[in-house]
Amino acid sequence: MFSQSKLTRVALMAGAACIGSASAGAQQAAQPAQQALPDVEVVQKKAPAAKKAAPVAKKQAASPAPQPPEPDVVEQQAPPADPNPIYGSPASAGATARATQSAQTPVNPTALIPTNLDGFASAATNLTPEVLQQNQPRNVNEALSRVPGVIIINDDGAAHHGGVAVRGSPARRSRKVLVMEDGHAVNLALWLDPSVHYWGPIDRFESVEVIRGTVITHGPNNNFGVVNARNISPFGPNETVISSAIGVTKSRAGSFTAFEGDGPGSGPEPDGPTIFGSSDNDISMRWHTHTRQSVGNVGIVASYTGGNTQGVWDTERLRFNDFYGAIGWKGVSSDLVVSSSYARQRDNYDEQNFLGNYELGDFNAVDEDDAEAQAEQVAEQFIGLAERQFLTGKHCKTCFAPSSGLNTYAGDIWRGQIVHNAYLDDDTTITTRFYAGHHTRDRYQLMSYGSEPDGSAGGLPPVFDVDVPAPGDLEDSSVYFGENTMFGRLRTFRHVGAEVRGEWANRNILGFNQTIQAGVRYEYQDMTNRNFIGLEDEILKEGDKAGATIFDRELDSNAVSAFLQTNVKVARDFNVVPGIRFEYYETNRRNRVVAREESEAGGGDSADCLANYGDADCLEIDGLVLNPNPATESFDNFHALPGVAFAYTGLHRTTVFGGYHRGMSTGVLRNEDFPVKDEIGDNFNIGLRSTAIRGLDFEASAFHQRLQDYQFGATFNAAVDRSFGRANEAEISGFELYSRLNSQPFTGGSLNLFAEGNYMYSRGIFKDTSNLGEDFSGNRLPEVPLHVAALTLGIEQKRGWRWDASMTWTYRGSFFTDEANTRYGMGGELECEEESPGQYECEIEEAGEDGEVPSIWLLSARFNMDIGETGASIFIAGDNLLDKMYISDREDGMKPGLGRTVWAGFKYKF
Incomplete structure (x- = not known):
């Protein structure tokens, strides 16, 4: 069984690293939803369950070494750092973890889907900075051409005037798709004329996200799909x-x-x-x-x-x-x-x-x-x-x-x-x-x-x-x-x-x-x-x-x-x-x-x-x-x-x-x-x-x-x-x-x-x-x-x-x-x-x-x-x-x- 001090050290390190891995999330969600401190007490009292959920922790507890390698545990569980974060405050660890991996969309509409799609409850694609760097698309339409469920019918050579469809929607002016930048609709007037006549250049986008299934948190124009391009965040590295x-x-x-x-x-x-x-x-x-x-x-x-x-x-x-x-x-x-x-x-x-x-x-x-x-x-x-x-x-x-x-x-x-x-x-x-x-x-x-x-x-x-x-x-x-x-x-x-x-x-x-x-x-x-x-x-x-x-x-x-x-x-x-x-x-x-x-x-x-x-x-x-x-x-x-x-x-x-x-x-x-x-x-x-x-x-x-x-x-x-x-x-x-x-x-x-x-x-x-x-x-x-x-x-x-x-x-x-x-x-x-x-x-x-x-x-x-x-x-x-x-x-x-x-x-x- 972990001592209280070890638990405290691991918890602090996990919070600092914004832990959002699937194993950590599953272990936390499996516990009854009580107050924060009683959750820690439950882990202590139910040692076998804790060992089963975290076999690495079990091995550390059994080791005679005086300094178990807690940092290694944190390093294995920590998700990759988001190169374009939507949150900046040091108090955002919980929100960041849920925006990193969850069954639902992040609460901040700047991001459309979690960074890690494991466990996400819809068909989705995230074109990350690494993907955009490798594909070298000249515009957003070209970037989306390799996303499943997306249809591209370009109207102009620079792809400014729409031309994006999702699943069975028509591509003309992207009228039936909710198109966004940082959660802000690009469609001209969603309730009057939802045509797209200008979408920003791919050069200032860090990622492009697509939902092709169930979506409740964004609308209207959500029958077929939602597309969101994320601009360069001021919270990223210099x-x-x-x-x-x-x-x-x-x-x-x-x-x-x-x-x-x-x-x-x-x-x-x-x-x-x-x-x-x-x-x-x-x-x-x-x-x-x-x-x-x-x-x-x-x-x-x-x-x-x-x-x-x-x-x-x-x-x-x-x-x-x-x-x-x-x-x-x-x-x-x-x-x-x-x-x-x-x-x-x-x-x-x-x-x-x-x-x-x-x-x-x-x-x-x-x-x-x-x-x-x-x-x-x-x-x-x-x-x-x-x-x-x-x-x-x-x-x-x-x-x-x-x-x-x-x-x-x-x-x-x-x-x-x-x-x-x-x-x-x-x-x-x-x-x-x-x-x-x-x-x-x-x-x-x-x-x-x-x-x-x-x-x-x-x-x-x-x-x-x-x-x-x-x-x-x-x-x-x-x-x-x-x-x-x-x-x-x-x-x-x-x-x-x-x-x-x-x-x-x-x-x-x-x-x-x-x-x-x-x-x-x-x-x-x-x-x-x-x-x-x-x-x-x-x-x-x-x-x-x-x-x-x-x-x-x-x-x-x-x-x-x-x-x-x-x-x-x-x-x-x-x-x-x-x-x-x-x-x-x-x-x-x-x-x-x-x-x-x-x-x-x-x-x-x-x-x-x-x-x-x-x-x-x-x-x-x-x-x-x-x-x-x-x-x-x-x-x-x-x-x-x-x-x-x-x-x-x-x-x-x-x-x-x-x-x-x-x-x-x-x-x-x-x-x-x-x-x-x-x-x-x-x-x-x-x-x-x-x-x-x-x-x-x-x-x-x-x-x-x-x-x-x-x-x-x-x-x-x-x-x-x-x-x-x-x-x-x-x-x-x-x-x-x-x-x-x-x-x-x-x-x-x-x-x-x-x-x-x-x-x-x-x-x-x-x-x-x-x-x-x-x-x-x-x-x-x-x-x-x-x-x-x-x-x-x-x-x-x-x-x-x-x-x-x-x-x-x-x-x-x-x-x-x-x-x-x-x-x-x-x-x-x-x-x-x-x-x-x-x-x-x-x-x-x-x-x-x-x-x-x-x-x-x-x-x-x-x-x-x-x-x-x-x-x-x-x-x-x-x-x-x-x-x-x-x-x-x-x-x-x-x-x-x-x-x-x-x-x-x-x-x-x-």
Whole structure:
């Protein structure tokens, strides 16, 4: 039996080292939850149990040596030090231990998951600083591409505009995933428009965390998963880092030929000259520096990152400057972190992608239906023509849209957060935070591919044709304007919030040791959304706001969220985590001008154009509602979302986990009819993670989700552009696998060969679409691939001049972009117009907007080397090394993936 002095010494040493190992946690949780001192007395009285739980202690007690090696015991049990701690006070030992290893999430929302996932009751991944250093990702999306259950469909070369999906969610703008930095949401406005338009650079993140299963403590948008990137903490070790990289992207030469039909059965033939694009190797650059220093109880972080990178089109250039700073203070029984970031985006970027419009020819027919039937037979002979045009054009956007370089995007993003932790005792922590954000994103672009404004003054203004059905109610208006016209989309998002969370550990409730967590949060959000048209031939630039308004709405929301969960130690190796989350919000909307999908334009009828605009060739936006009635509208929703998870650790170095939770996903409310139903999901998952086999890490999980009022990008009810629809019910089922095999545990030495792979199968289908007026039941959900996989093979040297080299094959399966599951090559709308009595001209419009996106395999590789012990390192990495030309997505047309890109750079840390 230990003496009291020995117990005291071991306890003090364990507290100083922040012990959170599985064996220590299991031993503590197995004891009845009593007062602190009686717990020590129980250990003394039940010596056999103590010996069984800690065989090392038994050997020490039996040893005749006068000084048993207690320090060795502490060293064996102590977890590795967190290189990026969320707590700073010396009183945080208990909170740190629970944030290091637990069945539930840390109470401080800065961290999403425990550092050590042994015993965690959900599917999760932690991309640690070591993993990020080895993989050398250029952005967060690339880092997440090797995480099981995550789907990446990039929208831009720098991955700022979302593109992250978890399990069966669509990747477009990451709208159904809660995306955070240090627990602060990155989504523009969670209750109004949860799109992601800026995620910080990977250079200032120390780790990236993902939950793919049961989650109660974070929401909304928690049906599918939650992703959190952790910034550099002011409580970490002193360091200064300088890094830089240069990249070369291969933008291959392209060509574009217009196609026009000559008659029935002939089909489209080349019309006009072929336009060629230039072959170019485009240079990209990025740079970063940060410092973390501490003086006494105060630590500071200052970070700056910049980049100027090539995008997927020849016209796409992505520029940003990102600043981050934090101050941390360590008190005797509390700590405080004040952090802020500001980013400035100035991009040549837009959402107008390739649409293959082509004429099928003239048809003699008795009516329009007969003409369309004949044209469909011709179209069947030319399946995939638009896709062939796209692949021939390659990365050359100027081949089919010569003035597309005028399209710009300007973003200014500020976020700030204050987090205070108070440690009332070793088992009680209260976390309070205040946060706010302001995000402005202004987009200026051409109204159509053929637009070529020359910047001349005195262009014609847009002309409104206003129908007045009743006094004071201006509806069903149209606006006519010239083809060489640009428009602006001006959106501003603001939010402010406050949250209090508490954790009460080691409470004896109903005879079980429990750790209770609870929190409540209030948040206010608002957004302004205005679209306007400039003069014909006017080139709109950043700061321009004058023009004819064609869409104007303001929205705001007040939201209150709360949660309660407890980690119940049912048995020594079995934890159950029940909980419930509450979400209440009220949304208000002020309407000034409303149009379908914010006013995408189509070609106007020549007679109407001549009568209203004075030119037979013009563009028209119809269906405008000016001064809509009601001018203001609102609704509110409340949801109680229960859940329960479990973790069983009775198997050797293995955790079996699973659970259920009712989740909620918010929607894009810009054009939704009020009131709005929220997307509610019943989400189930079960799995295991293990390191029981020497050299092998393994995780497998299965999931099933039933979703009510599922919002998706729709085309069935969009007159001129993609809009949003809701299905009564959708269902998603699948499974995910991850494993890593290392040779070093078998061979010894400093050289390690490794193989790492992940795979996900996710089948999402519509179950009930009766509310849509068309039956899409059984069709696959848009933007959701069936299969996603990655396989990495590598070698690493862990001593001396440390280095590693690896190559990765990533696979993204095919998916559809529309609810009708239009097959490859069949997208587009057939239009026939009567030219003369009995003769119709038929064409395919906007071919390529909808349809299947084919699967793709891509190869990437990387090499990193530390230059001795100097703190300097170099790397070289390449993406799409086989330079495959492929369709990345179909959104306002077909968009290519990034061409072959090779980066080389250095990092110096001192």
